[in-house]
Amino acid sequence: MVDERDPEETVQAATATPRTDPIEWLEPVYREHSRAVIQAAYRVTGNAEDAEDVLQTVFTRLARRSVPPDFSGGALPYLRRAAVNAALDLVQSKRARTSVPFDDATEAVTGDPAPPPDRLQHGRELHDKLREVVAGLSRRSAEIFTLRYIEGLDNQAVAAALGTSPGTVAVTLHRVRERLKTEMAPFLGGIR
Amino acid sequence: MTDPDRPTDALDRLTAEIRDQRLDDAAVAAATGRVWARLEAEHRAHAPLRSCADVQRLLPAYAAGKLDEARALLVGDHTRNCVPCRRALLELKAGASTRVTQPDSRSVRRAPAWLKAAAAVLLLAGGSAVVYDTVADRLAEARLTAAVASADGSLQLVDDNATTVLADGATVGARQRLRTGKDTGAMLRLADGSTVEMAPRSELSLGASRSGTTIALARGNVIVHAADQGRDRLRGHRGLPGGGQGHHLRRQPRPQGLAGVGDRGRGRGPLRRHREPARTRRPGHHRPPPARGGGRRRDRLEPSTPTSTSPCCASSPGSTTTSPRPWTSRCPAPRPGSSTWRPPTPWSTSPSPTSPTASRRPARSSRAAWRTARACASGGRRDGRPWGRHRDRGQPRPSPAARRRHRRRGRGRRARRRRQGTARR
Numbered sequence: 001m002v003d004e005r006d007p008e009e010t011v012q013a014a015t016a017t018p019r020t021d022p023i024e025w026l027e028p029v030y031r032e033h034s035r036a037v038i039q040a041a042y043r044v045t046g047n048a049e050d051a052e053d054v055l056q057t058v059f060t061r062l063a064r065r066s067v068p069p070d071f072s073g074g075a076l077p078y079l080r081r082a083a084v085n086a087a088l089d090l091v092q093s094k095r096a097r098t099s100v101p102f103d104d105a106t107e108a109v110t111g112d113p114a115p116p117p118d119r120l121q122h123g124r125e126l127h128d129k130l131r132e133v134v135a136g137l138s139r140r141s142a143e144i145f146t147l148r149y150i151e152g153l154d155n156q157a158v159a160a161a162l163g164t165s166p167g168t169v170a171v172t173l174h175r176v177r178e179r180l181k182t183e184m185a186p187f188l189g190g191i192r
Numbered sequence: 193m194t195d196p197d198r199p200t201d202a203l204d205r206l207t208a209e210i211r212d213q214r215l216d217d218a219a220v221a222a223a224t225g226r227v228w229a230r231l232e233a234e235h236r237a238h239a240p241l242r243s244c245a246d247v248q249r250l251l252p253a254y255a256a257g258k259l260d261e262a263r264a265l266l267v268g269d270h271t272r273n274c275v276p277c278r279r280a281l282l283e284l285k286a287g288a289s290t291r292v293t294q295p296d297s298r299s300v301r302r303a304p305a306w307l308k309a310a311a312a313v314l315l316l317a318g319g320s321a322v323v324y325d326t327v328a329d330r331l332a333e334a335r336l337t338a339a340v341a342s343a344d345g346s347l348q349l350v351d352d353n354a355t356t357v358l359a360d361g362a363t364v365g366a367r368q369r370l371r372t373g374k375d376t377g378a379m380l381r382l383a384d385g386s387t388v389e390m391a392p393r394s395e396l397s398l399g400a401s402r403s404g405t406t407i408a409l410a411r412g413n414v415i416v417h418a419a420d421q422g423r424d425r426l427r428g429h430r431g432l433p434g435g436g437q438g439h440h441l442r443r444q445p446r447p448q449g450l451a452g453v454g455d456r457g458r459g460r461g462p463l464r465r466h467r468e469p470a471r472t473r474r475p476g477h478h479r480p481p482p483a484r485g486g487g488r489r490r491d492r493l494e495p496s497t498p499t500s501t502s503p504c505c506a507s508s509p510g511s512t513t514t515s516p517r518p519w520t521s522r523c524p525a526p527r528p529g530s531s532t533w534r535p536p537t538p539w540s541t542s543p544s545p546t547s548p549t550a551s552r553r554p555a556r557s558s559r560a561a562w563r564t565a566r567a568c569a570s571g572g573r574r575d576g577r578p579w580g581r582h583r584d585r586g587q588p589r590p591s592p593a594a595r596r597r598h599r600r601r602g603r604g605r606r607a608r609r610r611r612q613g614t615a616r617r
Contacts, residue, residue, distance in 0.1 A: 023235045030231075034224040042215050051215065052223040059231055123209060130206050149207040180203055188202035 022063045030059055033076055037083045043150050044087035046131055054086045077161050084146050091135040126187055133183045137176060144169055145176045241266060248280050255284050328402035333366040336400035338380045340364065341387065345376030350395070364398065371395040372412065385419035 034055060041054035058079065062069070071078060134142050140162075147158045148169070155173075159166040181188075215223075237260075241247055247270050253259050254267045271278045340347060340362045349356040350369040364370060364380065372378050372390045380388040382398075382405065390396065394412020398405065407416065590598070 023232065026231075030224075030228060034227070035220050038220055038223055039215060043210055043213050046210075046213070048215055048219055048223070052227060055223065056227045056230060059227065060234065063231060063235060126206055127210055130203075130210065149204075150211055152211055177203065184203060184206075188206075 022065065022068070025068050026059065026063055029062070029071075029075055029079075033079045034059070036076060037079050040080050040083040040151060041087045044084055044131070044146060045090055046127055050087070050090050054083055054090060057086045058082045073160075077157070080151060081143070081147070081161050084143060084151065085139075088135060088139065088142050088146065091131055095132055095135050126184075129187050130180070130184060133180055137179070141172055141176050144172045145180075148173055237263075241270070244270075244274060244277050247271070247274070247277050251277070251281050251284055255281065325402070329400075332400040332402050336366040336383070336398060336405060338364045338382045338388075338398055341379040341381040343376065343378040345378075345392075346373040347371075347376060347378040347390075348373070366398055366400050369395060369397045369410070382419070387417045387419075389415040389417075391415075 037058055038051050038055045041058075042048060042051035045051055045054065061082075069078060134145060137145065144158055144162065147153050147161060148155065153161070155166045155169045159169045162169070239246065241250075247267055250259060250263065250267050251271075254264060254271075257264075259267060271281050340358050340360055343358065343360055347358045348371045349358050349362075349364065350371050355371075358364070358370075370378070370380070370390070372392055372394050374392055376390075376392055378390045380390070380398075382388070384405075386405070388396070388407060391413040394414060395410040396412075396414060397408045397410070399408060400406065407414065
């Protein structure tokens with residue numbers, strides 16, 4: 001029998017009454033939003049294995065909570081933000097170790113259909129460079145930039161997710177873009 | 193139009209490319225499945241220990257040393273404080289040790305042959321004694337017969353299926369229940385000459401064994417006049433249960449083998465003991481009826497001494513008086529003044545207080561019976577105790593010194609009131 005309720009309502013109903021066993025209330029949340037979480041993690045990390053690690057980190061932190069978090073505003077924004085933060089943590093830690101992630105998920109990338117190999121390699125390098133520069137930002141700035149330009153949320157949604165005003169989000173985005181343009185100029189052609 | 197060579201347009205293009213990156217569904221499904229499996233495993237391994245059942249589930253891994261350090265600390269601390277979990281852990285370890293060290297069959301010590309033979313002889317002797325006792329008891333029961341000497345009214349032989357009215361001369365065997373009606377008295381005569389007089393509303397059955405005859409009184413009262421059994425039976429009665437070596441039998445030249453069993457649970461009077469404990473012997477006072485709920489009691493009866501279960505018809509030493517209907521004649525139920533009342537005839541040889549010689553005090557040896565008879569004759573209380581101020585209150589009678597002191601104080605009070613002019617009228 002098909003459950004015709006909205007998945008978000010199902011998750012809220014599952015988390016409305018805290019149960020003694022966290023795995024019980026966590027299971028419907030995982031079933032509904034694990035795909036969105038791992039895709040967001042993959043966009044930030046650019047690595048399938050790292051995305052899987054991020055997915056496990058997010059839900060392990062949830063399972064260790066004595067009470068379920070407040071999903072009144074929806075589980076997906078909460079989980080997306082948690083995934084972005086966990087992914088940024090992972091990328092920052094790798095950047096601190098000066099290690100270069102090897103993107104072996106070429107076959108999994110479905111962005112540009114059949115780009116030229118040189119262009120594809122150049123694009124990967126640019127993507128990795130952009131991720132590295134974003135990871136070098138402050139946590140707040142990196143989070144706002146990722147939610148706005150990587151996850152595609154508008155300023156209102158980002159402000160609501162972070163609990164701040166849209167003007168603050170806009171100002172932060174402007175400063176981040178200026179910094180990124182400066183740092184990415186050698187790779188994007190034309191040095192100002 | 194966006195120019196890819198412009199940094200702003202290139203940044204937007206890069207972010208758009210990253211935003212469009214997707215993992216394929218197969219990779220996502222595999223990754224989410226693996227992550228969920230790891231989550232469940234981690235949850236099981238690090239589940240909070242909320243009860244002893246959670247701890248006892250980890251005991252095998254704890255005993256095997258497979259738990260991580262944190263979990264082992266938790267489990268070890270709990271087993272030191274919780275007795276059931278510690279016992280479970282010890283049993284687990286003991287089971288493991290017994291599995292490791294199997295006993296060697298060659299090390300089992302075998303009993304010597306002479307010990308086995310001695311045990312067999314003892315078992316054979318014990319079995320023979322049991323068989324002999326059983327057969328002897330059965331033969332004694334088969335020999336037991338009693339005849340209805342007289343029945344004033346309806347004497348019934350009660351069976352599980354029917355009730356039969358017995359007439360004079362009817363024969364009764366062992367383990368047969370006899371019951372008297374409301375106004376019925378009956379006398380049974382046993383084969384050895386002993387007589388059992390049944391009061392109205394009484395029920396008994398006779399039993400026999402190699403140690404003697406037994407009267408099992410279910411309810412009511414009986415008067416038993418035991419016959420002389422002969423000297424030969426004396427040896428057979430030694431060591432009876434409840435009689436010890438028969439110390440009270442030795443004082444009698446020819447004790448008999450009739451024993452009565454009274455039911456104390458009905459609240460009626462049991463068979464009187466021939467000898468009361470010293471602390472309960474109080475001359476002139478009736479012994480109070482036993483408390484309810486007592487167990488069965490077995491008393492040895494004396495020959496030539498009627499023994500009754502009724503407190504109003506207590507036995508008195510030296511009496512040999514019997515009559516065909518002693519129950520109604522010796523213990524009259526009607527009160528003084530009624531048309532059917534008759535002066536009591538106590539078993540004591542002392543005169544009755546209602547007789548013309550009532551002013552004479554009875555002999556000290558029969559004073560208790562005399563007071564009992566007086567209580568019965570004067571319509572005493574139901575339990576046979578005489579009416580009286582202290583008796584009614586359940587208090588002991590004051591000593592003579594206390595009574596003299598009470599009178600002296602009364603005289604003093606009256607003299608004081610006379611002097612003060614406040615004498616009561």
